[in-house]
Structure formats: structure tokens, C-alpha cells
Amino acid sequence: MTLRSELTSVINGFIRKFERFKRFKMDENSLFHGLSFLCAASSIIAILFITVFVGMEGLKTFFEVSLDNLLSVRWAPYYGSYGIIPLIVGSLTVVAGALLISVPLGISSAVFITQFIPKNVHDIVKAIIEILAAIPSVVYGFIGLIFISPYLISLLNVPTGKIALNGMIILSLMVIPTITSISSEIMSSVPKDYIEASLALGATKWQTIRGVILPTSMPGMIASIILAFGRAIGETVAVLIVCGSVAKIPVGNIFLNPVYPLTAAIAMYMGEAVVGSTFYHVLYTLGLFLFIITFAATTLADFIIAKYTKALRRIVI
Numbered sequence: 001m002t003l004r005s006e007l008t009s010v011i012n013g014f015i016r017k018f019e020r021f022k023r024f025k026m027d028e029n030s031l032f033h034g035l036s037f038l039c040a041a042s043s044i045i046a047i048l049f050i051t052v053f054v055g056m057e058g059l060k061t062f063f064e065v066s067l068d069n070l071l072s073v074r075w076a077p078y079y080g081s082y083g084i085i086p087l088i089v090g091s092l093t094v095v096a097g098a099l100l101i102s103v104p105l106g107i108s109s110a111v112f113i114t115q116f117i118p119k120n121v122h123d124i125v126k127a128i129i130e131i132l133a134a135i136p137s138v139v140y141g142f143i144g145l146i147f148i149s150p151y152l153i154s155l156l157n158v159p160t161g162k163i164a165l166n167g168m169i170i171l172s173l174m175v176i177p178t179i180t181s182i183s184s185e186i187m188s189s190v191p192k193d194y195i196e197a198s199l200a201l202g203a204t205k206w207q208t209i210r211g212v213i214l215p216t217s218m219p220g221m222i223a224s225i226i227l228a229f230g231r232a233i234g235e236t237v238a239v240l241i242v243c244g245s246v247a248k249i250p251v252g253n254i255f256l257n258p259v260y261p262l263t264a265a266i267a268m269y270m271g272e273a274v275v276g277s278t279f280y281h282v283l284y285t286l287g288l289f290l291f292i293i294t295f296a297a298t299t300l301a302d303f304i305i306a307k308y309t310k311a312l313r314r315i316v317i
Helices: 003-059 085-115 119-134 137-156 164-188 192-200 205-233 237-242 262-269 278-316
Strands: none
Touching (some): 085 164, 085 262, 137 164, 137 237, 192 205
């Protein structure tokens, strides 16, 4: 065998190995592509099944309960009264109060994290804030029951600390990490040219924050508030523990009265309702109502963030 034939044989061997390796890489890519598609499809299918199941069970209520009964102010399910208005008022009251507390604190925290603390401390502080989101809701409920409730009784001279204000405080602690995390990311993405131009024109740090950073970050901050709203209105265990579970529209000072949020009612009664009964279907109607609100809030927040990100990229480019 000549030297030329030996070289040709070696080169052909390398070519064959390369082709086998290339086919393996193509098969590997196809495998990962298929697995990724399967995971995404399974998530969508699960959401569809949940939507169909909750919808089918919840819509049966409208064939079994009159609209006047459903929209009344009396919630006494064991006596055939399924008025959901007190439950809706209770949920909206607690969530609105929580947002009144958490939005200023969350936005202020985001401004502090992105504009005032050193870069080497930034990640540490942000990680600590995000840890709050990982604390189980039952722990927040116990904090409200054991620590906050006695202070409210002594400070406000109320007969019980399980009132709407307690729920507002606890929910605000639970959603502050959401607002802070998203808002700080949006503020960090504000083009540096904007900030430098403002400072070059003689604006102070605070004037730059108020006139440049906050207006530019406004869509992202609104999205974070909407996501916080969806997180708060879907909370169950904490509000069940601290809100008092009284299904009446509060009279007088709404903050100092016990309330009964929708989620608390579902958690309280679902284990007792007979499967297939009218009461069972009413509870699913409450769940369907919450599902629609949460889905709408999340979708709206995603739309705002996507639109803001696209607009910001056009400006930067």
C-alpha cells in the first residue's frame, strides 16, 4: 500500500467519523427540541383541562341558583342562600388595602436598590427581598395571628385582631417582593444615556429619578402592580387565618371589621360540600371567578411588559 492510499484511507476514516458525529448532534438537537415541545404542550394542556373542569362545574350554578340569590348580600350556604357579594367585597377590600401599603414600599425599595446601594451589595439585598416570596403563606398567617393581632387589639381598641386591616398588612408583606423585583429589573433597564443626559443638564439625583427613571419605568411598574394584584387576590391560607371569616358587608370603618374573602370561603367549605350538590357548584363558581380575574391580570401584565420591552429596545437601537 502506497503512502497516498494510506493518507486517503485515514482522511476517509475522519470524514466518516465526522458524519456520524454530525448525525448524532442532529439527533441530539431533535431530542431536546422534542422534549422542550412536550414540556410546553403539557403545561398548556394542563391549563386547558383545569379551565374546562372548573368552568363545567362552576357554570352549573347558573342553572341551579337564581341570579337574585347569587347576587344577594346573605351568604348562608347551609340554608340555601348563596349571596357572593359579601365575599367579593371582602376580597377586594383586603387586596385594595394591601396594594395601598405595598405599592409605595415596593416602588421605593426598587428605587433604593437600583439607584443608591453599591453594586456589590445590590445582588445581596435583592436576594434577601426575593426570599420573602418563598416563605409559605401559612407562616405569614401565623405572624398575623400571633404578633400583629394582639397589637391591633391594644392599639385600636377593637374586640378582635382578626380584621381586614390585619389581612391588608399580611398581604402587603407577601406582594412587596413581586413589586420590588419586577420594578427594579425595569428600572435597571432604563438607558444610561437618559440618566447621564439628565445629570449633564444639571439635574440632581432625585430630579433624575422623578423626571427620567420613574416615567420611563412606569409601564413596568404598572405591570408589577397588576401581578401583585393577581397574587394577592388568589391568596388563601393567610387571609383565612387573619381576616375573621365573617360573611357580611362591613358597616362603619371597613378596615376594622372582619371580612370573608372568596379564597377563604372556598378553602373553608370545599371539604364539607357534597360532591355534585348545588353548594359544591357554587364553590366552583367562586373559583371560576378568581381564575378569570387572575388570568386577566397576568395576561395584561405580560402584555404591558412585552410592549414596554419592545419599545425600549427600539429606543436603545
